[in-house]
Amino acid sequence: LVSVGNICRSPIAEAVFRKLVADEKLEHKWRTDSAAVSDWNVGRSPDSRALSCLRNHGIETAHKARQITKEDFQTFDHILCMDESNLRDLNRKSNQVKDCKAKIELLGTYDPQKQLIIEDPYYGNEKDFETVYEQCLRCCKAFLEKYH
Numbered sequence: 638l639v640s641v642g643n644i645c646r647s648p649i650a651e652a653v654f655r656k657l658v659a660d661e662k663l664e665h666k667w668r669t670d671s672a673a674v675s676d677w678n679v680g681r682s683p684d685s686r687a688l689s690c691l692r693n694h695g696i697e698t699a700h701k702a703r704q705i706t707k708e709d710f711q712t713f714d715h716i717l718c719m720d721e722s723n724l725r726d727l728n729r730k731s732n733q734v735k736d737c738k739a740k741i742e743l744l745g746t747y748d749p750q751k752q753l754i755i756e757d758p759y760y761g762n763e764k765d766f767e768t769v770y771e772q773c774l775r776c777c778k779a780f781l782e783k784y785h
Contacts (some may be wrong), residue, residue, distance in 0.1 A: 643673030643702035648683040672705040
């Protein structure tokens with residue numbers, strides 16, 4: 638799960654997907670991680686508003702931001718991102734990787750409510766983080782159902 642900085646949207650999506658996988662007792666079938674397209678926030682914890690939003694839904698995460706690697710494209714089956722800018726950057730990076738096996742697509746592709754883009758809430762408020770959470774939950778549920 639990839640966003641530009643890996644401190645807001647992608648850590649929320651990662652934590653939500655991990656919880657869904659755990660609830661279904663499918664941990665043995667899934668390896669879940671999140672990363673950034675950029676290197677701006679490497680090593681940082683998620684935004685405090687993202688952590689607070691997750692906590693409100695009974696979800697904890699110890700994620701630290703990292704940048705996507707060449708190995709990610711070679712080892713993950715799916716790389717899901719949040720917006721068209723992420724998608725462009727990921728497709729460009731994947732073209733430089735031999736043996737890219739990951740299917741790269743927007744997480745919003747799986748949204749039953751057809752909201753394709755998950756907007757960055759960084760410059761918004763708590764309500765915007767809640768919107769991201771709700772979108773991620775819908776999309777991750779649908780994705781898990783499809784590939785379960």
